Amino acid sequence: MEKTVKRTGKNYASDQDIRWCPGCGDYSILKQTQSVMAEIGLKKEEVVFVSGIGCSSRFPYYMDTYGIHSIHGRAPAVASGLKATRPELSVWLITGDGDALSIGGNHFAHLLRRNFDLNVLLFNNEIYGLTKGQYSPTSPINKITKSSPVGSLDHPFNPLAFAMGAEATFVARAMDRDPKHLREILLRTHQHKGTSLLEIYQNCPVFNDHAFEAFTEKTSKQNSTIFVQHGKPLTFGANQEKGIRLDGLRPQAVDLSADYTISDLWIHDETDRTKADLLVRMFDDPRSEGALPRPFGVLYAGERSTYEVEMNAQIERAIALEGEGDLDALFAGKSTWKIG
Amino acid sequence: METKKPMTAKSTEEREEVTILFAGDSGDGIQLTGNQFTNTTALHGNDISTFPNFPAEIRAPQGTLAGVSGFQLHFGGVPIYTPGDSCDVLVVMNAAALKANLPKLKQRGTIIANRSGFDKKSLKLAGYPDDAAPLKAESLTSRYRLFEMDVTRMTRETLADSGMGTKERDRSKNMFVLGFIYWMYSRNLDFTIKFLEEKFARKPAIVAANVKVLKAGYHFGETSETFTTRYEVKAAPMPEGVYRNVMGNQATAMGLIAAAKKANLKLFYGSYPITPASDILHTLSKHKNFGVRTFQAEDEIAAVCSAIGASFGGALGATASSGPGIALKAEAIGLATILELPLLIVNVQRGGPSTGLPTKTEQADLFQAMYGRNGEAPLPVVAARSPYDAFEAVFEAARISIEHMIPVFFMSDGYIANGAEPWQFPKAADLPAIQTHFATPGARENPYLPYQRDERLVREWAIPGMENLQHRIGGLEKEDLTGNVSYDPENHEKMVRIREEKVERIAHFIPDLEIDNGPEEGDVLVLGWGSTYGAIKTAVVQLLEENKGVAHAHLRYLNPFPKNLEQVMRRYKTVLIPEMNRGQLLPILRGKYLIDAKGLNKVKGVPFTAAEIKAEVKRLIAS
Ligand code: SF4
Numbered sequence: 001m002e003k004t005v006k007r008t009g010k011n012y013a014s015d016q017d018i019r020w021c022p023g024c025g026d027y028s029i030l031k032q033t034q035s036v037m038a039e040i041g042l043k044k045e046e047v048v049f050v051s052g053i054g055c056s057s058r059f060p061y062y063m064d065t066y067g068i069h070s071i072h073g074r075a076p077a078v079a080s081g082l083k084a085t086r087p088e089l090s091v092w093l094i095t096g097d098g099d100a101l102s103i104g105g106n107h108f109a110h111l112l113r114r115n116f117d118l119n120v121l122l123f124n125n126e127i128y129g130l131t132k133g134q135y136s137p138t139s140p141i142n143k144i145t146k147s148s149p150v151g152s153l154d155h156p157f158n159p160l161a162f163a164m165g166a167e168a169t170f171v172a173r174a175m176d177r178d179p180k181h182l183r184e185i186l187l188r189t190h191q192h193k194g195t196s197l198l199e200i201y202q203n204c205p206v207f208n209d210h211a212f213e214a215f216t217e218k219t220s221k222q223n224s225t226i227f228v229q230h231g232k233p234l235t236f237g238a239n240q241e242k243g244i245r246l247d248g249l250r251p252q253a254v255d256l257s258a259d260y261t262i263s264d265l266w267i268h269d270e271t272d273r274t275k276a277d278l279l280v281r282m283f284d285d286p287r288s289e290g291a292l293p294r295p296f297g298v299l300y301a302g303e304r305s306t307y308e309v310e311m312n313a314q315i316e317r318a319i320a321l322e323g324e325g326d327l328d329a330l331f332a333g334k335s336t337w338k339i340g
Numbered sequence: 341m342e343t344k345k346p347m348t349a350k351s352t353e354e355r356e357e358v359t360i361l362f363a364g365d366s367g368d369g370i371q372l373t374g375n376q377f378t379n380t381t382a383l384h385g386n387d388i389s390t391f392p393n394f395p396a397e398i399r400a401p402q403g404t405l406a407g408v409s410g411f412q413l414h415f416g417g418v419p420i421y422t423p424g425d426s427c428d429v430l431v432v433m434n435a436a437a438l439k440a441n442l443p444k445l446k447q448r449g450t451i452i453a454n455r456s457g458f459d460k461k462s463l464k465l466a467g468y469p470d471d472a473a474p475l476k477a478e479s480l481t482s483r484y485r486l487f488e489m490d491v492t493r494m495t496r497e498t499l500a501d502s503g504m505g506t507k508e509r510d511r512s513k514n515m516f517v518l519g520f521i522y523w524m525y526s527r528n529l530d531f532t533i534k535f536l537e538e539k540f541a542r543k544p545a546i547v548a549a550n551v552k553v554l555k556a557g558y559h560f561g562e563t564s565e566t567f568t569t570r571y572e573v574k575a576a577p578m579p580e581g582v583y584r585n586v587m588g589n590q591a592t593a594m595g596l597i598a599a600a601k602k603a604n605l606k607l608f609y610g611s612y613p614i615t616p617a618s619d620i621l622h623t624l625s626k627h628k629n630f631g632v633r634t635f636q637a638e639d640e641i642a643a644v645c646s647a648i649g650a651s652f653g654g655a656l657g658a659t660a661s662s663g664p665g666i667a668l669k670a671e672a673i674g675l676a677t678i679l680e681l682p683l684l685i686v687n688v689q690r691g692g693p694s695t696g697l698p699t700k701t702e703q704a705d706l707f708q709a710m711y712g713r714n715g716e717a718p719l720p721v722v723a724a725r726s727p728y729d730a731f732e733a734v735f736e737a738a739r740i741s742i743e744h745m746i747p748v749f750f751m752s753d754g755y756i757a758n759g760a761e762p763w764q765f766p767k768a769a770d771l772p773a774i775q776t777h778f779a780t781p782g783a784r785e786n787p788y789l790p791y792q793r794d795e796r797l798v799r800e801w802a803i804p805g806m807e808n809l810q811h812r813i814g815g816l817e818k819e820d821l822t823g824n825v826s827y828d829p830e831n832h833e834k835m836v837r838i839r840e841e842k843v844e845r846i847a848h849f850i851p852d853l854e855i856d857n858g859p860e861e862g863d864v865l866v867l868g869w870g871s872t873y874g875a876i877k878t879a880v881v882q883l884l885e886e887n888k889g890v891a892h893a894h895l896r897y898l899n900p901f902p903k904n905l906e907q908v909m910r911r912y913k914t915v916l917i918p919e920m921n922r923g924q925l926l927p928i929l930r931g932k933y934l935i936d937a938k939g940l941n942k943v944k945g946v947p948f949t950a951a952e953i954k955a956e957v958k959r960l961i962a963s
Contacts, residue, residue: 014812015787016824045781048804049812050649060812061825066804068652069814070645071675077610077642081649081657082804084633085608089653089804107645110638311633318628325630327598327768333584335531337383340580 009034012044014064020055025176025202029123030062032179033092036186037065047090050079052099055130056123056202059094073104076111076120080307083116087308090190091118097138098128101157105137112166115194117306121186122159122199127208140285145207160280160299163197164273170196171280171300176203177216181227181296188298194306214286215294224286226293228279230301233265236293244282244292251282253292276300350562352526355571357416359424360521363441364433364457365402366395366409369514374411375760376518380531382585382762385575386415389874390760391423391947396615396699403465408440417574421726421881422874423759425949431517433457433491435466438474450485452520454513456492487566491516498556502549512553519557526572529554579764586763588727588756589616592660592686593623595731597630599738600656603774608633608650610643610659615698616754617660617688640668644685648672651681652813654778654803656742660686663705664695667712674713675815676747677839680791680799683747684738688757691945700945701754703870704921709749710899710928716836718843720744721898723751725873728763730756733896736850739774744846745798751898753920755871755947781806791823796849797842846900853902858884858891864957865912867937869895869925871947872918878950883957890957898925906933914960916940918953 012034020026037047047065051057053072060067070078079093093111100108100122111120127145128134134147138159142151163171170192174182182200189196201212214224226236226244234244235256243265244251254260269275279299284291319325360377364370371392378390393410400407414424430445432438434457445451458475468474475488495516499509522529533551540546561567600607609632611621625634633650637643640661647657661669666687676683689705691697709721722737724730730752737750779788779802790811793799802809811823819826820834857880868876873894880892893908895901909915909929915937917926926939940956942948
């Protein structure tokens with residue numbers, strides 16, 4: 001039940017002091033989330049933020065909604081039980097790269113395939129911040145950190161490809177440094193019926209500054225990012241003079257001023273699963289030679305019934321067939337006998 | 341089928357109580373046979389107690405000792421508390437079953453053996469030497485009464501014109517044995533025939549074949565000259581009322597449903613398959629018309645966390661597992677402890693450590709329930725003592741959890757879970773209502789204080805959707821009253837003490853410990869908890885008949901203990917605590933009350949016999 005009440009973002013802020021480091025990307029995400037809440041007009045008491053452990057997981061404390069700061073990696077399970085019994089609530093899950101993809105990888109995968117109607121904001125800063133700077137499952141290979149003084153060996157996860165592999169129905173990407181786009185995608189995340197995964201690139205200035213520089217700095221961002229929009233061709237560059245075409249199943253960056261025109265380009269269809277699988281795979285290291293730009297926006301939005309709807313339908317069917325449960329009949333079971 | 345006239349006159353003898361052990365290969369349908377005999381016998385009005393004993397492997401190598409499945413049942417015209425220390429009748433389908441179970445047969449007991457299960461191959465598989473003939477051995481024939489019958493051959497012959505293949509026909513072997521035992525104990529076949537008709541409703545040919553073999557077994561008893569006597573076991577003098585037969589896991593599931601209903605809450609059950617707890621999930625998932633939401637989670641951790649999420653939303657969250665799964669849930673149980681939300685954690689204990697003995701019973705997880713979390717995190721613990729008692733005990737556990745806003749451990753074990761006994765089930769209207777402690781939403785002057793408490797130290801349950809009560813809770817230490825994150829040293833100690841005191845105060849809301857049997861003071865108090873109930877009860881009944889100064893008390897509440905526990909213990913010269921572990925309740929009581937209680941311990945994966953407890957009491961009295 002989401003009734004409209006006129007509020008501003010500030011209405012959704014709790015009275016607690018925010019304890020993130022100055023300059024942390026989390027501030028921007030908090031602000032945009034509060035503002036989106038106001039725009040949607042959600043009733044504060046009908047919103048629940050559920051988080052795991054990590055810097056980002058402090059988020060619920062700063063929202064004047066219901067909130068539960070659970071344990072490391074397990075927020076998906078907590079949110080599943082909540083949504084199963086209270087389908088009418090607006091449930092938001094806050095997690096990080098370590099929380100969702102390392103300790104909670106199993107729950108994260110199962111949450112996506114089950115498709116509860118809730119929103120997952122995955123704050124990806126490619127580092128363990130709260131424990132003071134170890135490499136995370138999304139850190140690039142050879143990352144030098146406190147726990148990897150000569151470089152990390154682990155090949156990183158591609159979170160959105162992980163999500164597609166786990167049968168997610170909504171897969172999107174945004175970043176803290178582009179609040180306008182972030183806000184737009186947060187709205188889309190809320191609107192989708194099913195588990196909506198929004199990965200947000202979030203800068204950790206203390207332990208992993210510049211991790212996403214290539215996507216945020218003026219000099220590089222035009223060539224290393226591409227903002228996809230449903231029904232529109234994939235173009236990028238300072239003046240949208242470049243685009244992506246499909247060469248068979250291989251995305252290829254092309255120059256529109258030369259041999260190709262806009263009609264040669266890949267038209268983004270967010271409902272196309274096959275193309276979404278290719279899109280999430282555009283995951284080149286932006287510093288590498290000939291890297292394809294990294295896609296931002298809603299990469300996939302499919303339709304599938306939600307877990308809680310099906311769960312409640314089973315219950316209603318059982319009641320229609322067998323009638324409301326009667327304890328006396330339950331206790332007696334199929335065969336009884338009498339003494340005396 | 342036409343009833344043949346008996347060729348010989350048969351006499352009927354009366355027996356007060358009988359213990360039968362059915363044993364065979366795990367593919368022989370032993371559990372089904374045992375359950376059928378149990379239900380028929382319960383309907384006959386006998387008191388009864390059963391103990392299934394199956395191998396951990398689903399299909400252990402056929403014919404081997406590892407593959408032996410057993411079902412022991414003890415029934416009588418007198419009160420029955422255990423599945424029996426040893427058996428009067430041992431039914432064996434093959435050589436391995438005989439080898440594994442012969443030590444459980446009483447002197448002069450009866451062996452009914454399926455002859456074709458003793459061919460060369462079966463003997464070899466059972467590990468007998470090449471030239472062995474165990475059924476002919478002097479040591480066997482001189483000590484026991486042996487009846488051989490060729491169950492396999494007679495079953496095949498009965499179904500000769502059924503058009504079924506040998507393998508298919510052999511599947512009905514257990515029905516022949518069952519029919520025969522029904523004859524032997526003067527039972528009627530109706531219950532089993534009805535069961536077969538329902539179970540194979542879509543396969544009339546299978547129903548017909550099984551019923552035919554069942555009757556053939558019955559008539560074999562009537563016509564064969566080998567058997568001259570059948571037995572009658574009269575109905576037991578049980579209190580007047582309506583009864584059913586119930587297994588511990590079923591009773592647990594029903595108790596959960598009943599508690600949720602009596603508290604007017606949705607029941608959410610998060611669970612991951614594990615032996616021997618899975619039947620609770622199976623049972624609950626059949627009762628969706630009670631609004632029960634069962635959630636088969638991706639692992640044990642998700643199972644408990646989903647239940648916590650449900651409780652946060654205002655449902656009764658419950659989860660169950662066995663020891664290894666409980667270990668995985670420990671961190672989340674700690675979370676629920678600091679959140680102070682209702683949560684029911686069912687532990688159907690099995691032999692440990694690690695994977696241990698998955699299908700065998702043990703009581704070695706009491707320490708885990710009491711102490712198995714990081715930090716100071718005491719929780720209430722409630723234990724069932726028998727299959728039917730699981731209903732009332734889990735209902736109590738749920739009552740405490742809901743009324744006191746606290747996670748509660750409910751302890752069952754493999755023996756309770758799979759054992760069965762008659763249950764004089766209650767009327768729903770007679771069950772007490774469970775009071776929820778919901779907050780009142782609406783306009784307020786001051787900020788809401790989620791950790792404000794009443795005189796029991798219980799906080800309110802303010803759930804999402806309640807206007808103006810928005811608050812955030814989590815695993816970080818909370819400030820008293822506000823629930824805000826706090827690292828203040830004084831506050832931490834205060835909160836630790838409050839959570840401890842909150843558990844202690846529950847003692848005012850549980851009944852005093854009563855003496856189950858025996859004098860109010862005397863030489864020995866046998867103090868038990870959990871599934872040792874039946875063995876202790878039987879032992880103490882017999883000792884009292886021998887005029888020994890012994891009494892029995894059984895603890896349902898293990899944390900907090902009943903207020904009068906210490907006084908009760910001090911009225912006896914010695915307190916004996918039998919446990920299926922290396923001593924867990926014992927050191928807790930010794931530590932808490934500085935009382936010199938004695939332990940009697942067994943960790944064999946099988947329950948105590950009454951004789952073992954009797955012997956220990958006698959030794960104590962003599963010393
Ligand atoms: S450590 Fe990094 S991620 Fe954590 S609060 Fe500080 S800046 Fe933000």
